[in-house]
Amino acid sequence: MDYDLIVIGGGPAGYLGAQRAAEAGLKVKIFEKREIGGVCLNEGCIPSKNLLHAAHLVHDARNGEACGIKVGSVEVDLETIVKRKNKVVKTLTGGVGFTLKKLKVDIKIGKAVINGRAADGRYRVECDGESDLASYLLIASGSEAIVPPIDGVREGIDSGFVLSNREVLDLTQIPEQFVVVGGGVIGLEMAHAFALLGSQVTVVEMLSQIGGPIDSKIAKDLEKQLTKQGITIITDATVTKIADGEVVYDRDGKTETLKAEKVLLSVGRRASCADIGLDTIGVLTERGAIVTDESMQTNMPNVYAAGDVTGKILLAHVAYRETEVAVNNIIGKGDRMYYDAVPSVIYTSPEVATVGITEEEAERLGYKPVRHTLPMVFSGRFMVENVDTAGDAYMIVDANTDRILGFGMLGNLASEIVSTAVTFVEKNMTVNQAKKVIFPHPTVAEIIR
Helix, strand or coil: CEEEEEEECCCHHHHHHHHHHHHCCCCEEEEECCCCCHHHHHHCHHHHHHHHHHHHHHHHHHCCHHHCCCCCCCCCCHHHHHHHHHHHHHHHHHHHHHHHHHCCCEEEECCCEEEEECCCCCEEEEECCEEEEEEEEEECCCEEECCCCCECHHHHHHHCCEECHHHHCCCCCCCCEEEEECCCHHHHHHHHHHHHHCCEEEEECCCCCCCCCCCHHHHHHHHHHHHHCCCEEECCCEEEEEECCEEEEEECCEEEEEECCEEEECCCEEECCCCCCHHHCCCCEECCEECCCCCCECCCCCEEECCHHHCCCCCHHHHHHHHHHHHHHHCCCCCCCCCCCCCEEECCCCCEEEEECCHHHHHHCCCCEEEEEEEHHHCHHHHHHCCCCCCEEEEEEECCCCEEEEEEEECCCHHHHHHHHHHHHHCCCEHHHHCCCCCCCCCHHHHCC
16 A cells, blocks of 8 residues: 555654654554554553552552551562553553554554665555555664673573563562662662562672763662662672573672572663665664664655664653654654753652763863752652652753753652753753742752752
8 A cells, every 4th residue: 555654663753653644644554563552661661660659659558657657567469560560551552552543544563674665766665465655664663672692691581580671570479589680770670679579689780880871979879779778789790691590790800699580681772673674775774773863864765763773862752752853854844853951760769860961971071060969858848758768969050151951860759850950951041040930839849949
Protein backbone atom coordinates (compact mmCIF):
# COMPACT_ATOMS: atom_id res chain seq x y z
CA MET A 1 0.00 0.00 0.00
CA ASP A 2 0.96 3.64 -0.35
CA TYR A 3 1.51 5.95 2.63
CA ASP A 4 2.68 9.47 3.32
CA LEU A 5 4.74 8.28 6.28
CA ILE A 6 5.96 4.90 7.51
CA VAL A 7 7.22 4.71 11.09
CA ILE A 8 9.58 1.90 12.08
CA GLY A 9 9.35 1.30 15.83
CA GLY A 10 6.41 1.59 18.22
CA GLY A 11 8.10 3.04 21.29
CA PRO A 12 7.73 6.64 22.55
CA ALA A 13 9.33 8.20 19.45
CA GLY A 14 7.46 5.91 17.09
CA TYR A 15 3.94 5.99 18.46
CA LEU A 16 3.97 9.72 19.22
CA GLY A 17 5.43 10.45 15.78
CA ALA A 18 2.68 8.40 14.14
CA GLN A 19 0.07 10.17 16.25
CA ARG A 20 1.33 13.68 15.45
CA ALA A 21 1.61 12.91 11.74
CA ALA A 22 -1.89 11.45 11.59
CA GLU A 23 -3.27 14.45 13.48
CA ALA A 24 -1.72 16.62 10.75
CA GLY A 25 -3.63 14.66 8.09
CA LEU A 26 -0.93 12.28 6.85
CA LYS A 27 -1.68 8.67 5.94
CA VAL A 28 0.52 6.69 8.34
CA LYS A 29 1.59 3.12 9.01
CA ILE A 30 3.63 2.04 12.03
CA PHE A 31 5.63 -1.15 12.47
CA GLU A 32 6.60 -2.61 15.87
CA LYS A 33 8.35 -5.96 16.24
CA ARG A 34 7.07 -6.70 19.78
CA GLU A 35 4.39 -4.60 21.48
CA ILE A 36 3.19 -1.06 20.89
CA GLY A 37 4.70 1.12 23.59
CA GLY A 38 8.24 -0.16 23.15
CA VAL A 39 10.67 -0.71 26.01
CA CYS A 40 9.45 2.31 27.98
CA LEU A 41 5.84 1.22 28.44
CA ASN A 42 6.33 -2.55 28.40
CA GLU A 43 9.58 -3.24 30.21
CA GLY A 44 11.21 0.00 31.29
CA CYS A 45 10.02 3.36 32.59
CA ILE A 46 6.51 2.44 33.71
CA PRO A 47 6.96 -1.17 34.95
CA SER A 48 10.03 -0.22 36.97
CA LYS A 49 8.14 2.60 38.70
CA ASN A 50 5.42 0.11 39.67
CA LEU A 51 8.04 -2.00 41.45
CA LEU A 52 9.61 1.07 43.07
CA HIS A 53 6.23 2.30 44.27
CA ALA A 54 5.54 -1.06 45.93
CA ALA A 55 9.00 -1.06 47.52
CA HIS A 56 8.45 2.44 48.93
CA LEU A 57 5.11 1.35 50.42
CA VAL A 58 6.90 -1.53 52.13
CA HIS A 59 9.56 0.83 53.47
CA ASP A 60 6.98 3.32 54.76
CA ALA A 61 4.98 0.56 56.45
CA ARG A 62 8.06 -0.78 58.21
CA ASN A 63 9.44 2.63 59.19
CA GLY A 64 6.43 4.69 60.19
CA GLU A 65 7.07 4.55 63.91
CA ALA A 66 8.91 7.89 63.96
CA CYS A 67 5.71 9.49 62.66
CA GLY A 68 3.55 7.68 65.19
CA ILE A 69 2.38 4.93 62.84
CA LYS A 70 3.00 1.38 64.09
CA VAL A 71 2.39 -1.54 61.76
CA GLY A 72 2.74 -5.24 62.50
CA SER A 73 4.51 -7.66 60.20
CA VAL A 74 4.68 -6.62 56.53
CA GLU A 75 4.56 -9.34 53.91
CA VAL A 76 5.64 -8.82 50.31
CA ASP A 77 3.75 -10.65 47.55
CA LEU A 78 5.95 -10.09 44.50
CA GLU A 79 3.59 -12.08 42.30
CA THR A 80 0.77 -9.62 43.01
CA ILE A 81 3.14 -6.69 42.35
CA VAL A 82 3.92 -8.19 38.94
CA LYS A 83 0.22 -8.73 38.20
CA ARG A 84 -0.49 -5.08 38.95
CA LYS A 85 2.42 -4.08 36.73
CA ASN A 86 0.97 -6.13 33.87
CA LYS A 87 -2.44 -4.53 34.38
CA VAL A 88 -0.99 -1.00 34.31
CA VAL A 89 1.06 -1.80 31.20
CA LYS A 90 -1.96 -3.30 29.44
CA THR A 91 -4.04 -0.21 30.21
CA LEU A 92 -1.41 2.23 28.96
CA THR A 93 -0.43 0.31 25.82
CA GLY A 94 -4.10 -0.25 25.08
CA GLY A 95 -4.64 3.49 25.28
CA VAL A 96 -1.83 4.13 22.82
CA GLY A 97 -3.20 1.52 20.41
CA PHE A 98 -6.71 2.95 20.70
CA THR A 99 -5.46 6.48 19.95
CA LEU A 100 -3.57 5.34 16.85
CA LYS A 101 -6.52 3.35 15.53
CA LYS A 102 -8.86 6.27 16.17
CA LEU A 103 -6.56 8.39 14.01
CA LYS A 104 -6.68 5.67 11.32
CA VAL A 105 -3.01 4.76 11.67
CA ASP A 106 -2.32 1.29 10.28
CA ILE A 107 -0.49 -0.85 12.85
CA LYS A 108 1.61 -3.89 11.95
CA ILE A 109 3.25 -6.10 14.58
CA GLY A 110 6.30 -7.63 12.93
CA LYS A 111 9.86 -6.89 11.91
CA ALA A 112 10.04 -4.19 9.24
CA VAL A 113 12.94 -4.01 6.80
CA ILE A 114 13.68 -1.17 4.39
CA ASN A 115 14.33 -2.46 0.87
CA GLY A 116 15.51 0.42 -1.29
CA ARG A 117 13.48 2.94 -3.24
CA ALA A 118 10.91 2.72 -5.98
CA ALA A 119 11.42 4.38 -9.37
CA ASP A 120 9.52 7.45 -8.18
CA GLY A 121 11.84 7.86 -5.19
CA ARG A 122 9.50 6.58 -2.50
CA TYR A 123 10.87 4.24 0.13
CA ARG A 124 9.95 0.55 0.24
CA VAL A 125 9.34 -1.24 3.55
CA GLU A 126 8.70 -4.98 3.77
CA CYS A 127 7.30 -7.17 6.53
CA ASP A 128 5.97 -10.74 6.48
CA GLY A 129 5.98 -10.88 2.69
CA GLU A 130 4.09 -7.62 2.29
CA SER A 131 5.53 -4.46 0.72
CA ASP A 132 4.54 -0.82 1.35
CA LEU A 133 5.72 2.48 -0.11
CA ALA A 134 6.01 5.85 1.64
CA SER A 135 7.16 9.34 0.73
CA TYR A 136 8.69 9.77 4.20
CA LEU A 137 10.31 7.45 6.72
CA LEU A 138 10.62 7.98 10.47
CA ILE A 139 13.03 5.47 11.97
CA ALA A 140 12.44 4.96 15.69
CA SER A 141 13.73 1.43 16.21
CA GLY A 142 14.97 2.17 19.72
CA SER A 143 17.82 0.59 21.61
CA GLU A 144 18.85 -2.72 23.15
CA ALA A 145 20.66 -3.70 26.33
CA ILE A 146 24.43 -4.04 26.01
CA VAL A 147 25.76 -7.50 26.81
CA PRO A 148 29.47 -7.14 27.63
CA PRO A 149 31.96 -9.92 26.83
CA ILE A 150 32.14 -11.22 30.40
CA ASP A 151 33.12 -14.86 30.86
CA GLY A 152 29.96 -16.89 31.49
CA VAL A 153 27.45 -14.13 30.85
CA ARG A 154 25.80 -15.82 27.86
CA GLU A 155 25.38 -19.07 29.76
CA GLY A 156 23.94 -17.09 32.68
CA ILE A 157 21.39 -15.43 30.43
CA ASP A 158 20.35 -18.78 28.96
CA SER A 159 19.91 -20.33 32.42
CA GLY A 160 17.96 -17.39 33.83
CA PHE A 161 20.64 -16.59 36.40
CA VAL A 162 21.54 -13.34 34.61
CA LEU A 163 18.66 -10.94 34.01
CA SER A 164 18.12 -7.87 31.85
CA ASN A 165 15.76 -4.99 32.70
CA ARG A 166 13.00 -7.06 31.06
CA GLU A 167 13.28 -10.26 33.07
CA VAL A 168 13.96 -8.59 36.42
CA LEU A 169 10.51 -6.99 36.35
CA ASP A 170 8.86 -10.39 35.98
CA LEU A 171 10.48 -12.02 39.02
CA THR A 172 7.88 -13.53 41.35
CA GLN A 173 10.28 -14.37 44.17
CA ILE A 174 12.62 -12.00 45.95
CA PRO A 175 16.24 -13.21 45.52
CA GLU A 176 18.19 -13.55 48.74
CA GLN A 177 21.42 -12.28 47.21
CA PHE A 178 20.97 -9.85 44.33
CA VAL A 179 24.02 -8.54 42.46
CA VAL A 180 23.67 -5.60 40.07
CA VAL A 181 26.40 -5.19 37.47
CA GLY A 182 26.33 -1.50 36.58
CA GLY A 183 25.63 1.50 38.79
CA GLY A 184 23.76 3.65 36.29
CA VAL A 185 20.12 4.73 36.47
CA ILE A 186 18.46 1.35 35.85
CA GLY A 187 20.92 -0.53 38.02
CA LEU A 188 20.49 1.82 40.99
CA GLU A 189 16.71 1.87 40.76
CA MET A 190 16.48 -1.92 40.75
CA ALA A 191 19.09 -2.23 43.50
CA HIS A 192 17.10 0.20 45.63
CA ALA A 193 13.79 -1.58 45.00
CA PHE A 194 15.01 -5.06 45.81
CA ALA A 195 16.90 -3.85 48.88
CA LEU A 196 13.67 -2.40 50.27
CA LEU A 197 11.83 -5.60 49.39
CA GLY A 198 14.31 -7.69 51.37
CA SER A 199 17.20 -8.74 49.13
CA GLN A 200 20.84 -8.49 50.15
CA VAL A 201 22.00 -6.20 47.32
CA THR A 202 25.46 -5.44 45.94
CA VAL A 203 26.15 -3.01 43.09
CA VAL A 204 29.39 -3.41 41.12
CA GLU A 205 30.32 -0.34 39.07
CA MET A 206 33.32 0.00 36.76
CA LEU A 207 33.60 3.80 37.14
CA SER A 208 34.68 5.73 40.21
CA GLN A 209 31.15 6.99 40.95
CA ILE A 210 27.58 5.75 40.63
CA GLY A 211 24.81 7.50 38.73
CA GLY A 212 26.67 8.08 35.49
CA PRO A 213 27.59 11.67 34.56
CA ILE A 214 25.71 13.37 37.41
CA ASP A 215 27.25 15.95 39.73
CA SER A 216 30.05 14.29 41.71
CA LYS A 217 28.88 15.53 45.12
CA ILE A 218 25.32 14.39 44.46
CA ALA A 219 26.72 10.99 43.43
CA LYS A 220 28.67 10.67 46.68
CA ASP A 221 25.68 11.70 48.79
CA LEU A 222 23.41 9.26 46.94
CA GLU A 223 25.91 6.48 47.59
CA LYS A 224 25.80 7.28 51.32
CA GLN A 225 21.99 7.16 51.33
CA LEU A 226 21.84 3.85 49.47
CA THR A 227 24.50 2.38 51.75
CA LYS A 228 22.31 3.33 54.74
CA GLN A 229 19.58 1.23 53.14
CA GLY A 230 21.85 -1.82 53.27
CA ILE A 231 23.12 -1.74 49.68
CA THR A 232 26.79 -2.57 49.23
CA ILE A 233 28.32 -0.40 46.51
CA ILE A 234 31.64 -1.35 44.94
CA THR A 235 33.14 1.19 42.50
CA ASP A 236 36.30 1.04 40.35
CA ALA A 237 35.60 -2.66 39.86
CA THR A 238 35.55 -4.77 36.71
CA VAL A 239 33.44 -7.93 36.54
CA THR A 240 35.51 -10.68 34.94
CA LYS A 241 33.33 -13.76 35.33
CA ILE A 242 29.75 -14.72 36.04
CA ALA A 243 29.17 -18.34 37.02
CA ASP A 244 26.08 -19.99 38.47
CA GLY A 245 25.76 -18.60 41.98
CA GLU A 246 28.62 -16.11 41.92
CA VAL A 247 30.09 -12.96 40.39
CA VAL A 248 33.85 -12.45 40.16
CA TYR A 249 35.37 -8.97 39.91
CA ASP A 250 38.80 -7.30 39.95
CA ARG A 251 39.52 -4.22 42.06
CA ASP A 252 42.84 -2.64 43.00
CA GLY A 253 44.69 -5.64 41.59
CA LYS A 254 42.72 -8.09 43.73
CA THR A 255 40.13 -10.65 42.64
CA GLU A 256 36.96 -10.92 44.76
CA THR A 257 33.89 -13.16 44.57
CA LEU A 258 30.27 -12.37 45.44
CA LYS A 259 27.55 -14.91 46.10
CA ALA A 260 24.40 -14.31 44.06
CA GLU A 261 21.00 -15.89 43.58
CA LYS A 262 20.25 -13.54 40.69
CA VAL A 263 22.34 -11.06 38.70
CA LEU A 264 21.00 -7.97 36.93
CA LEU A 265 23.13 -6.95 33.97
CA SER A 266 22.71 -3.20 33.58
CA VAL A 267 25.73 -1.69 31.84
CA GLY A 268 23.92 0.54 29.36
CA ARG A 269 22.02 0.47 26.10
CA ARG A 270 22.91 1.05 22.45
CA ALA A 271 21.01 2.05 19.33
CA SER A 272 19.23 -0.79 17.54
CA CYS A 273 19.26 -0.34 13.78
CA ALA A 274 21.78 -2.82 12.39
CA ASP A 275 19.35 -5.10 10.57
CA ILE A 276 16.54 -2.90 9.26
CA GLY A 277 17.92 -2.23 5.79
CA LEU A 278 19.50 1.18 6.24
CA ASP A 279 22.23 0.20 3.79
CA THR A 280 19.69 -0.25 1.00
CA ILE A 281 18.98 3.50 1.01
CA GLY A 282 22.37 4.77 2.21
CA VAL A 283 21.47 6.13 5.66
CA LEU A 284 24.61 7.25 7.51
CA THR A 285 25.41 5.76 10.92
CA GLU A 286 28.23 6.38 13.40
CA ARG A 287 29.10 3.94 16.19
CA GLY A 288 25.92 2.03 15.42
CA ALA A 289 23.55 5.01 15.72
CA ILE A 290 21.75 6.98 13.00
CA VAL A 291 23.22 10.43 12.33
CA THR A 292 20.70 13.27 12.27
CA ASP A 293 20.83 17.04 12.00
CA GLU A 294 18.94 19.52 14.20
CA SER A 295 15.75 18.87 12.22
CA MET A 296 16.13 15.12 12.99
CA GLN A 297 16.66 14.42 9.29
CA THR A 298 19.24 11.86 8.20
CA ASN A 299 21.62 12.32 5.28
CA MET A 300 18.87 10.98 2.98
CA PRO A 301 15.97 13.14 1.75
CA ASN A 302 12.67 12.59 3.56
CA VAL A 303 14.21 10.11 6.01
CA TYR A 304 14.10 11.10 9.68
CA ALA A 305 15.09 9.38 12.92
CA ALA A 306 14.13 9.95 16.55
CA GLY A 307 14.58 8.36 19.94
CA ASP A 308 17.29 6.00 21.18
CA VAL A 309 18.25 4.99 17.64
CA THR A 310 19.99 8.36 17.25
CA GLY A 311 22.34 7.47 20.11
CA LYS A 312 22.20 10.99 21.58
CA ILE A 313 20.34 10.99 24.92
CA LEU A 314 18.52 7.71 25.53
CA LEU A 315 15.49 8.98 27.46
CA ALA A 316 11.80 8.71 26.61
CA HIS A 317 11.11 12.42 27.13
CA VAL A 318 13.93 13.26 24.72
CA ALA A 319 12.42 10.83 22.21
CA TYR A 320 9.06 12.60 22.49
CA ARG A 321 10.60 15.95 21.65
CA GLU A 322 12.81 14.57 18.87
CA THR A 323 9.87 12.95 17.12
CA GLU A 324 7.79 16.13 17.33
CA VAL A 325 10.66 18.02 15.71
CA ALA A 326 10.87 15.38 12.97
CA VAL A 327 7.14 15.45 12.22
CA ASN A 328 6.99 19.24 12.31
CA ASN A 329 9.66 19.33 9.62
CA ILE A 330 7.91 16.62 7.60
CA ILE A 331 4.68 18.64 7.53
CA GLY A 332 6.52 21.87 6.73
CA LYS A 333 6.17 23.70 10.05
CA GLY A 334 9.90 23.94 10.69
CA ASP A 335 11.43 23.04 14.03
CA ARG A 336 14.81 22.20 15.53
CA MET A 337 16.14 19.99 18.30
CA TYR A 338 18.60 21.07 20.94
CA TYR A 339 19.70 19.41 24.15
CA ASP A 340 20.65 22.25 26.51
CA ALA A 341 17.83 21.72 29.03
CA VAL A 342 17.20 17.98 29.19
CA PRO A 343 16.19 16.81 32.68
CA SER A 344 17.47 13.50 34.02
CA VAL A 345 16.05 11.56 36.99
CA ILE A 346 17.09 8.60 39.12
CA TYR A 347 13.96 7.30 40.87
CA THR A 348 15.59 5.98 44.02
CA SER A 349 14.62 7.27 47.45
CA PRO A 350 15.92 9.89 47.77
CA GLU A 351 15.44 10.81 44.13
CA VAL A 352 18.05 12.55 42.02
CA ALA A 353 17.07 15.09 39.37
CA THR A 354 19.35 17.32 37.30
CA VAL A 355 19.15 19.68 34.34
CA GLY A 356 21.68 21.79 32.50
CA ILE A 357 25.41 21.53 33.11
CA THR A 358 27.50 20.73 36.15
CA GLU A 359 30.10 23.03 37.69
CA GLU A 360 32.91 21.06 36.03
CA GLU A 361 31.21 21.25 32.62
CA ALA A 362 30.64 24.98 33.01
CA GLU A 363 34.34 25.54 33.66
CA ARG A 364 35.30 23.51 30.59
CA LEU A 365 32.93 25.59 28.47
CA GLY A 366 34.51 28.85 29.58
CA TYR A 367 31.88 30.08 32.05
CA LYS A 368 32.70 31.45 35.49
CA PRO A 369 30.45 29.14 37.51
CA VAL A 370 29.29 29.83 41.05
CA ARG A 371 27.70 26.93 42.92
CA HIS A 372 24.90 27.72 45.36
CA THR A 373 23.92 24.81 47.64
CA LEU A 374 21.14 24.47 50.19
CA PRO A 375 20.31 21.44 52.36
CA MET A 376 16.82 20.04 51.76
CA VAL A 377 16.00 20.54 55.44
CA PHE A 378 15.47 24.22 54.59
CA SER A 379 12.12 23.06 53.18
CA GLY A 380 9.50 22.62 55.89
CA ARG A 381 7.45 20.18 53.85
CA PHE A 382 10.54 18.09 53.11
CA MET A 383 11.25 17.87 56.85
CA VAL A 384 7.69 16.76 57.58
CA GLU A 385 7.55 14.08 54.89
CA ASN A 386 11.09 12.65 55.09
CA VAL A 387 12.25 10.89 58.23
CA ASP A 388 15.30 8.92 57.17
CA THR A 389 16.51 10.61 53.97
CA ALA A 390 18.48 13.79 53.46
CA GLY A 391 20.06 15.65 50.58
CA ASP A 392 20.97 18.96 48.99
CA ALA A 393 19.88 21.11 46.09
CA TYR A 394 22.38 23.07 44.06
CA MET A 395 22.24 25.71 41.35
CA ILE A 396 25.06 26.64 38.98
CA VAL A 397 25.12 30.31 37.99
CA ASP A 398 27.43 32.12 35.58
CA ALA A 399 29.05 34.96 37.57
CA ASN A 400 29.51 37.06 34.43
CA THR A 401 25.90 37.03 33.20
CA ASP A 402 23.90 35.88 36.28
CA ARG A 403 22.40 33.17 34.03
CA ILE A 404 21.22 29.89 35.57
CA LEU A 405 23.26 27.14 33.91
CA GLY A 406 22.27 24.06 35.85
CA PHE A 407 20.33 22.63 38.76
CA GLY A 408 20.46 19.41 40.70
CA MET A 409 18.69 17.92 43.69
CA LEU A 410 19.00 14.87 45.91
CA GLY A 411 15.70 14.48 47.73
CA ASN A 412 12.26 13.04 47.31
CA LEU A 413 9.94 14.81 44.85
CA ALA A 414 13.01 15.91 42.87
CA SER A 415 11.47 14.38 39.74
CA GLU A 416 8.45 16.67 40.03
CA ILE A 417 10.41 19.78 41.05
CA VAL A 418 13.06 19.75 38.32
CA SER A 419 10.60 20.96 35.67
CA THR A 420 10.74 24.44 37.21
CA ALA A 421 14.51 24.49 36.84
CA VAL A 422 14.16 23.15 33.30
CA THR A 423 12.20 26.28 32.44
CA PHE A 424 14.86 28.52 33.99
CA VAL A 425 17.63 26.84 31.96
CA GLU A 426 15.55 26.57 28.79
CA LYS A 427 14.69 30.27 28.82
CA ASN A 428 18.23 31.41 29.75
CA MET A 429 16.82 33.12 32.82
CA THR A 430 18.98 35.08 35.23
CA VAL A 431 18.81 34.71 38.98
CA ASN A 432 17.12 38.11 39.23
CA GLN A 433 14.40 37.00 36.79
CA ALA A 434 13.91 33.70 38.61
CA LYS A 435 13.51 35.51 41.94
CA LYS A 436 10.26 37.00 40.65
CA VAL A 437 8.62 33.56 40.30
CA ILE A 438 6.13 32.84 43.09
CA PHE A 439 6.19 29.32 44.56
CA PRO A 440 3.28 27.82 46.53
CA HIS A 441 3.90 27.32 50.26
CA PRO A 442 4.57 24.88 51.77
CA THR A 443 6.17 22.88 48.96
CA VAL A 444 9.48 21.11 48.53
CA ALA A 445 9.94 23.15 45.32
CA GLU A 446 10.48 26.23 47.49
CA ILE A 447 14.06 25.03 47.88
CA ILE A 448 14.64 26.63 44.47
CA ARG A 449 13.33 29.98 45.68
